Amino acid sequence: MSFLRPERRRARPGAEVADERPEDPVGDLLRRVARGDERAFEGLYDAVAGPVHGVVLRVLRDPAQSEEVTQEVMVEVWKQAPRYDAARGSARGWVLTIAHRRAVDRVRSAQASTDREGKVAARDADRAFDVVTEEVEHRLEAEQVRRSLDVLTDLQRESVELAYYGGYTHRQVAEILGIPLGTVKTRLRDGLIRLRDEMGVVA
Template identity: 40%
Template sequence: MAVDECEPLEALMPLIQGGDAAAFERLYDATAPQVLGLITQILRDRAQAEEVTQELFIELWQHAAEYDPARGSAKSWILRRARMRAIDRLRSVLSTLHRDDREAFLIASATVESVENQALNNVERRGIREALDLVGEPHKTAILLAYFGGLTQAELARTTGVPLGTAKTRVRDGLRKLEKILVQRRLAPQEGGTP
């Protein structure tokens, strides 16, 4: 049973905090599709996204008392927790991969490909990866984490242990370098006929 317009999520939260399973079911029905969509967008893996979504709703049930309406809407509280859980899972997956495989994983999971575009995307991806290698550190890592890892600039700063301004500068300067390299590569044919 979905939440109707007369029953905002905020009205369900006190019931859920009191252990009302029916209210939690209505909250789940109203928010699960958007939560799953957000988590899938971050992880790019439907099976893992479903698992994280299930874990999140168990967590929401067990920690419903942590919701404070003075700090924001119930929906924003749920989506913020969903995003944090998805990023935690992404970091966990990335930490188990070999360093060289991390970049390939991030680049490969950046887009959902159609069969027709797969070959073209592979060529483009290889070109972008080669260009990213030329961008150099620390800009390369900043771009990968921000654009392919889904981190906000503040999360990027925390993850890399640098001030927010430095994180922003690394991304901006890295994107400028990447753009310059990609433009140069399109204007000048590469050795061996590779575009």
Template identity: 50%
Template sequence: MQPSLERHLELAGTGDVRAFATVFDLTSTRVLGTILRVLLDRAQAEEVAQDVFVEAWRSAGRFDPARGSATSWLLRIAHARAVDRVRATQAQRDRGLLPAARDSAGSEVSVQEQVERSGDAARVREALAQLSDVQREAIVLACFGGMTQTEIAEHQGVPLDTVQAHLRDGMRRLRRASAAPLPGRDPGALSA
């Protein structure tokens, strides 16, 4: 019988490089996916993933399997590091250290595109605010935290089918809310 991922992480905490290599092999795809969902930029996500595994190597000795699975522990680190990167990038922009927003081709984003993007973000925030607390938490954990439905059920202390219902109903409400125009905005005003 193969040692569990948790056991490999515990061994890595004692300096076992092979055990840590196994941890990396078994989790790197999910860690990168979690980060990529937050950053949306593969190059940055790969940099952050590297930081996550450096941090995991250094702090593996503090991993406590009684507090959760090794995968959840790594994904929490990954999500926190990705959010930190977003915040750091935003802080640089706020201080004027980065050039104006650019699209993937490298040309400046038009004012209309910036307004549409900020409108989309506002619509998402408004839609999330309309969800129940449990629906919002489930969606945030799944979409931004990279947690599986099973991990969310463990985290919330509810049955798996309850989490599935929260996600399904919450996503339906989000779709309906995102289709509605923002209050005080004329949806055709930008296209004129």
């Protein structure tokens, strides 16, 4: 009686390659995280938080901000875990790519904020300058008007001061001075003409 040697089972194509492929513990954790495994996320955090912080710190060069961005990265990893594709690279590389992108975004955001604050400060400075300029010009004009009032007759000056400094209407000026309305209008007209000529205003 003879015994036949058992036929060697033919290996699946590529099986040897798969067996020789190095293990990726981070990838295994990430795939479990994609299924909502919180314990796996704890392990993933321990495995990659340090390298993530290192990448972020090299970009930001600010320890406080780096810690904050590191936390943001890990939250994003938790949310985006189902999108990880092992065919495109290692899990660790995928996580560190997210970290680098987040850090660059923070730098750009900070720069944009600085630029906006600079523009606002410049605009406020210009506005303050304009306000000061207008105030100075107004005071100079007011002083010039007061000096120019000296060229008026007493009656003209009295009418102009009541109408334009006292805020009275022409009729009220006439009542205060006890003179006809037409006389008030004539005094005001002649007085303003003399003020215009004295101040060099072109009609």
